[in-house]
Amino acid sequence: MNNLRVFWNRYGLLIVAVLLLLVPQFTTQYEFYVVQRGVQNAMLVLGLVILIGYTGLMTLGSAALLATGAYTYGILLLRLGWPPLLGTIGAVLVTTLVGTLLGFPAFRLSGPFLVVTTVGFGEIVRILILNWEPLTRGPYGLSGFRAVMPTTRGVYYVMVVVLALLAVVTERIGRSRLGLAMKAVKEDEVAAEVMGVNVRRVKLISNALTAALAGLSGVFLASLTGYLNPDSFTANESTTYLLMVVMGGMSNVVGSVISSLFVTVLPEVLRFLAESRLLVYSLILLVYLRIYHVRSSKARAKSAGSRGRS
Amino acid sequence: MSVGLWIQIILNGVAMGVLYSLPALGISLIWNATGLFNFAQGDLLTLGGYVMLTLFGMMKLPYIVSFVLTLAVMGLVGYFISRIYFYPMLEHRVHPQIILIGTVAASVFIRNLILVIWGTMPTTFKNPFGTKVMNLGGIFLMPHVIWILGIAAGLLILLQYILRGTMVGTAMRAVAQNQTAAWLMGIRNDRMIALTFCMSTAIAAVSGILITPIIPLTPDMGGLISVKAMAAVLIGGLGSFSGTLIGGIAVGVAETVFATLVTPTYKDVFIFLVLVAFLLARPGGIFRAHVSEKV
Missing domain, CATH: 1.20.5 (Single alpha-helices involved in coiled-coils or other helix-helix interfaces)
Structure with missing residues (x-):
């Protein structure tokens, strides 16, 4: 039993990644799409592992960050005619910037007050997307931009590799100096500050990392569906992401990846x-x-x- | 704009604001008693509206009867939520963040329960106060605006009486002040906290019943209303009775005035920006409640 756990801790991520790489061989087109969504969700959930699991800052605005990434990608490609790769970088940067701004209220607020701020942020983004028609085409939805890669399979393999890399990085962050500082902030802010942790910096960094991952996830979402609609970024989605990270064990990287895949695929089963x-x-x-x-x-x-x- | 028109706009805003104040009061009461911020309040409000829809709109019971029955049903719901869910978690000192996630999960659960039972179509029931516009010396108002203000005022007086004038209310306030001391004085914390939940759910249900002439019922209307209620609580000052009331009215009036003067499209954005500004500049709200948890 104990050996099994050691084995799982060491090779769990590898097993999941290999299984994911094999998926396209034996699924129908629709099932394949669902698994792709699962991988894309897992990227965002990794970000939440950092924010909620490590730093202990609750958020209900993750769908809004996802929307920011997805729409920025779509708009950069459609309106400015950027190539997909540049669009991806741009979208991730913009989302990171927005997410970092969201880190500032976290300096003074904690617990429910912070959550209310993120809920408010989520609503603001949704309303802006819905009403800023010249840019986002509002309720009609945005479509007609190119995917990240020419073939669906190509995108999928890139996604799985990126996800595996991100998972390793997230795991390493958790054990690094920065991660320990985050966990210290989660346990006791005052004690962490006394021990020489720069609490504000840690909070900003974890918000920025989360936003970057959400932005990347948004880019892949846009690339997968090819069609963006404000209805896909409601508070319900944020709650689903919260569920994924809680079911995954909050600060458990492999668990969160598995739970995001599971929660995405379950309704199809x-x-x-x-x-x-x-x-x-x-x-x-x-x-x-x-x-x-x-x-x-x-x-x-x-x-x-x-x-x-x- | 004429003065009459202004009074009209502000009265409409106050009526809307009172409806935000009621669930906000529930949030405030529960916060005082348990230190728990109930994110499910808006959805309990919606559930109240739907129970009313079943009793009044479908079973055709008289308005008063269905009003009281809805309050009783929702009070029971609140009581049991506390007895089987939140009190045991509080008692075992589960991490506050986990309980917070619990209230979010409860909110999603109630919302989807409504969706499964009643469907997604926006529905409403007959406006019992009539739909004829009243003319009060040049001020045109819908009769339900007056009724909302009247009923809410009556409810608030009743609530103040229960909290200040009865033994049960005193016990509830004692639990809110110091649980251990209250326990030593022979007060059953679990019952008082359950009663607090019961009361705040019933108040939210009143708001859910009264809001239907203004907004049609949809399963996810609770989301937006609860954000407004939270804004009301935080702007007014969490834990303060009059602060919550004033915060709700401020939100309602600000929203209505903004919608009339600038644009109705961005009124929600406006409220959130005001809220964020408040949280950053004056986190305790107008009435300076104690926000910081330690040190």
Whole structure:
């Protein structure tokens, strides 16, 4: 059992990546599309691992960052005629900039106050996309731009390789000096500050990294679907991403990749759930949080010696 | 613009604002009692509206009867949410971030439950206050505006009475102030917190019932309303009764005035920008509630 865990920790990511590379060999076109969406979602969720799992800053604005990346890519290609590669870089840069700006409120606000700010940010982006018709074509949606690569398979292989690289990088960040600083901020901001961690810088960096990953994910989303609509970036999507990272174990990289793939693919396996997909997800999440966390804090209380009820 | 028109706009804004204040009060009450920020408040409001739709719009019960029944049903919902979900988590000192995620999950759950039961089509029921525009000395108002203001005022007075004038209310405030001390005085924390949830859900349901003449019911209307309610709470000052009320009215009036003078398209953006400005410049809100958690 213990050996199995060591084996999984070492080779889990490799196994997932190889399985993903094999997927196009034995799936129909539609199933393939769903897996592609899963890989694309996993990129964004890796960003959330950094922000929520490492630094402990909750967000409900991830769909808005995704939208920023996707729309910037589309607009750069359509309106300015940039080549796809340059468009990708531009989109990631713009999203990073926007996401970093979102880091500034995090200096003074914490907990629910910060979450409300991100919800507000999400709504602002959605309303802007919906109404800024000359640029985004509003409710009609944006289409007609080229994909990142000429062939769908090509895009897919690039995505899997990029995802694997990002996963390794995220894992390394978690164990680096920066990652330890992030985890210190999560545990106790004041103590971290006293220990010489630059809390503001750490918060800004984790916001920037998250935004960059969200932007990249957005570029691949645009490239996959070829059509962007404000309806695909609602608060519901943000919550789904939150679910993915929580189910993945918050700061567990491989777990988050697997849970994003799983949560994306699940509705296709369970077709009868199509209508009530989010109902089932949120119920699973509620039960998981209630049972798992109550039990784990019970265990913690027991190991810390019985202090009686408060 | 004439003075009459201004009064008209502001009264409409106040009516809208009161409807934001009610769920905001619920958020504030729960925050005081448990230190938990309830993101599901807007969706509980929507659920209240839909229960009313079933009782009044479909089963054709009299308005008053269905109003009271809806409040009772939603109160029970709030009570049980606290008893089976949030209180056990609070009791075991689960990390606040996890509980926060729990309320977000509850919000999604309720929203999709509504979607599965009642469908996605925007619906509404007959406006019980009539649809004839009233003319009060040159000021034209829909009758429901007056009714909303009246009912909300009555509810707020009742709420103040319960919180300040009865034993149960005093016990609830004691729990909000210091749980351990309240426990030592023989107050059952779990019951009082459940009662707080019950009350705040019922207040949100009132708002959900009254809002239908203005906004048709859709399963995800709770999202936008709850963001407005949160804005109201944070602008007014989290945890402060009058602050929340004033914050809600400020949001409603600002929104209506902005929609009339500038453009209705960006009124939500305007409210969020005001909120962010408030959070950055004066995080405690108008009434300076205590935001910082430690040190």
